Amino acid sequence: MAHVVDMVPSSPVLLAPEGLEAIVDALIGSGRDVIAPVVLDGVISLGAITSADDLPIGWADDQGPGTYRIEHSADHTRFRFAAPAQSWKRFLHEERTLLVRTRLVDGEIEIENRGDDQRKLAFVGIRACDLAAIQRLDVVLAADAAYQQRRAGLAMIAVACTTAASTCFCASMGTGPDPGPGADLVLAELDDGMLLAAANTDLGCRLLRASGALEAASPERVAEANALTEACAASQVRALDPDVVTQAAAHPHGEEWTKFAERCLSCGNCTMVCPTCFCTSVEDRTSITDDAAERWQRWDSCFSLDFSYIHGGSIRQSPASRYRQWYLHKLSTWHDQFGSSGCVGCGRCITWCPTGIDLTKAVMS
Ligand code: SF4
Ligand code: SF4
Structure with a gap:
């Protein structure tokens, strides 16, 4: 049967x-x-x-x-x-x-x-x-x-x-x-x-x-x-409003970013706990005896100053510019790149941000 x-x-x-x-x-x-x-x-x-x-x-x-x-x-x-x-x-x-x-x-x-x-x-x-x-x-x-x-x-x-x-x-x-x-x-x-x-x-x-x-x-x-x-x-008390993201994306150089991200410590916790953040860096090491070398791939974060370092310096110098990069990539340009949002609404970046920054809040006030 x-x-x-x-x-x-x-x-x-x-x-x-x-x-x-x-x-x-x-x-x-x-x-x-x-x-x-x-x-x-x-x-x-x-x-x-x-x-x-x-x-x-x-x-x-x-x-x-x-x-x-x-x-x-x-x-x-x-x-x-x-x-x-x-x-x-x-x-x-x-x-x-x-x-x-x-x-x-x-x-x-x-x-x-x-x-x-x-x-x-x-x-x-x-x-x-x-x-x-x-x-x-x-x-x-x-x-x-x-x-x-x-x-x-x-x-x-x-x-x-x-x-x-x-x-x-x-x-x-x-x-x-x-x-x-x-x-x-x-x-x-x-x-x-x-x-x-x-x-x-x-x-x-x-x-x-x-x-x-x-x-x-x-x-x-x-x-x-x-x-x-x-x-x-x-029972969910938070929601991400797509209009809020569209408004933020339309003002990438607005003063509001500085205000919104002024509590950001650039610690990178949000990217470490996020289930979709995937960025890595490559690190080379040599032994002190000069007879061995290793190349490692390790997680990196767009919140670190070095992450945007190219010849002559880092592109994103201020914490606000790094927060804007993370927010707009995750919620806006991810759609253009990969056909979906880079956020799945797990809320970890809110919980584990030491200053409680909340990406569901409006950036533009
Ligand atoms: S709420 Fe979105 S951005 Fe925040 S950790 Fe979860 S998936 Fe990442
Ligand atoms: S966890 Fe909070 S303070 Fe740390 S980098 Fe992310 S937004 Fe900034």
């Missing part, structure tokens, strides 16, 4: 927490490193897990401009928090990558290039905004062999958001809180800790079979999940 999980996309099935454990086991059994939200250093971050019990069970977050706290929630849900402190990009587009190493051995130069990366990954618990961010990076890094290799073997288990932080604005960007079809499997967590699960790919169907959940969820349970996601969208 055919089950609902034999079709792609599948109908939602009801999954108990033990079924989630079976899915994590199946992903590990397929040779993947499973990355998921975990409580680490006082925040909900991302890290390797070996069991669904490693998820932040009973933890919630409280985010605002320049503030982040975690607290115990009254229930035992696994996914009642918004975007984790870090984004998933660092597992696909690493902070530091060795490109080439050369050594002088017996008068001959030995060259060691970056080798193939055979590591296969699974992201469990990725949110709609971060899924959209990976789809943005797929376009931007289409010619990056290391990214594409990691991406090809990636399995993704998305979770619909049922709670939004005060910094979230995915609903206004059309990127959430429902993850849509981009992941192998989409989960929705109900108030009693049960999950709805629907497969979008053959891998998703195989994972559902491994979980043992084979029967379609009742219409009442599906309606319950939909109501939670809709309430999450309706």
